[in-house]
Amino acid sequence: MSATGSETTTDRPIEHPRVGLFVTCLADIYRPNVGLAAVALLEKVGCSVEVPQTQTCCGQPSYNNGDLAGAARTARNTIEAFEDFDYVVVPSGSCAGMLHDYPRLFESEPGWQQRARAMAGKTHELISFLTDVRGLDAVDASFARAVTYHDSCHGLRALGIKEQPRRLLASVGGLELRELNDSEICCGFGGTFCVKYPEISGRMVADKADAIAATGAKVVLGGDLGCLLNIAGRLGREGGGVSVYHVAEVLAGMADVPGLGDPPGSGGRSR
């Protein structure tokens, strides 16, 4: 649980909370299956899931490139779309972390800052929401493969997500988790960093791919699509037959589609 996330999550848990799913722009465009998996998991833990149609992006591209006014504009849109829910759940540690940072964007607008703070207080990354808020410790899914797991930096360091996905993965039938050496080292995505400094970013993701290869696992899981697109892009270039999925797809039993960047209809290149 995040430091700011205590308001609605202590004492009496809500039995059937209304959850607003912030699907994130990358999942929306690249990987709708992640959104569907998130809905399935949330419904399993008794949530009533709604998807506000006016949601767009979390504003991180502007925030991290110094355009704070632009980020605030995007943030207002998100706040208006989500502030009425019991919880806001995001299948990305990075975007959830951004929502937690919204109050910083409104230092000179107390009204908006109050609203941003209230929303940040009930915003959670998907997997940690399932475990820490809804008390889930096992899922009803099977995935008979050896997998490895990359800890995305923002989830890990801003939100303390490390053990939660592992706890749930341990309950997946047939799944063998092979820990990744340097799993806490950045993959080199970094939002616009990856296109501003492609050579450095490329070296970092090549190192990540080497570490993945060393595990011998043919599937990589993670909780952030930005990192996963980067890793899948590198693994695809290397052609080593390693598939990449968002951890929610596996936990929801919905990893029966091709991995990120695998040919459509292949059901994963690595069978």
Next chain:
Amino acid sequence: MESLSHAFKERSVHALKDETLQVALNRAKDGFAVKRAKAVEGLPEFDALRDRAVAIKNHTLENLDHYLERYADAVERNGGKVHWASSAEDARRIVVEICRAAGAKMITKGKSMVGEEVGVNGALEGAGFEVVETDLGEYIIQLAHEPPSHIIVPAVHKTRGQIADLFHENHQKYGLTRKLSEVPEMVNEARQVLRSKYLEADVGITGANFLIAESGTSVIVTNEGNGDLTCSLPRVHIVTAGIEKVVPTAEDATTLLRLLARSATGQDLTTYTTFSTGPKRADDTDGPEEYHVVLVDSGRSTMLADQFREMLRCIRCGACMNHCPVYGAIGGHAYGWVYPGPMGSVLTPLSVGLKEAGNLPNACTLNGHCAEVCPVRIPLPDLLRTLRHREYQLKLGLKPLRWGLAAWVWFTSHPRIYRLGTRVQARMLATLAGRKGRFTRMPLAGGWFKGGRDLPAPQGETFMAVWTRRQKERGQ
């Protein structure tokens, strides 16, 4: 030191292609991180110590004028002299004047980052003095005529073979003609060369890890003992230090010392911790006759007054760069100035300007590893983001990026148009990728592919489209 930070992009690409450098960087990789982790594990109160260190530093910075005056008074009371240098130029001039007045020929130096920052060596050599670095790493890069590439391991970018060549080339004049290959042999040879320099030197210059206000003491940490010999053998000892190095008491200094070596090298303490307090007293058997302290501001008081004050807590341990994956990939020289890695990416633009060093705060993935290990909890990613904000406000960044961001913000605040745009984009990309499922190139997205990676294609429909359809079906 002159900045080459404007050429960061070219220098980083060059570094990635430099095979020898990559060998050196790979060898150094993990070493310090693993050692630090072990040291921290062995000290349960490490986090409490960090909190204490932050409190000490914050308190001192809030009352910096007071503690600097106390420190200066104590130094003068002990018979030393304090010189205030508001700029790098002042600092160089003051050091040269002291050496001239002392009638010096030979000057030995302990490792000092502020010395590198203000360019002491160049000024002294320009004025005709012989200057010898006595820290082994600094000695190596002095022979190579290079700046340090790391703040605690200045020659970390050099391989053993390169060092053997440098010694072979430079030590023949001392009659040491054998080409060496083993590390202990090389260390011994350097020691042999340096020993005579210590004895010959008229002036010894050291930096300071801490300045203790209550007693006027300067503290340095070394692993080679070179600092002791540099400050106690010559006739004149000059301490050069940034004004942020002052702490109120010896107790405070020891709190910070417990964090410093553990964060830096994973040692509980460095081999030597040297305290020097003024010149030789009447009944002392040895020590310098003159004791000078040059207190360098050079932009620090400006930092104190604005939103970068927290950076002045930095105790120069190097943990941030030891854990930075960007530093690990390119090494320190690519950054182009004295301080590399995360702390350097904050300090450099503040010292040489954002126009010159604008790349540095941007060349970071904001992964947060540096802040996680910083012993004085400097929020480095936040400071880097603040610099990006300043750059954006000054309109110094890339124009196409500004336009792109403005367009994206407009899209994200017009949800209906955004919905339509994303649907078209997802469908179009999936169709174009066809049965391959990914792109190996794409117009206008060259940056992505330059990183040696493909781009996975979208599944085809956006989530919002799938969801809307599903809701309709559920409703029926």
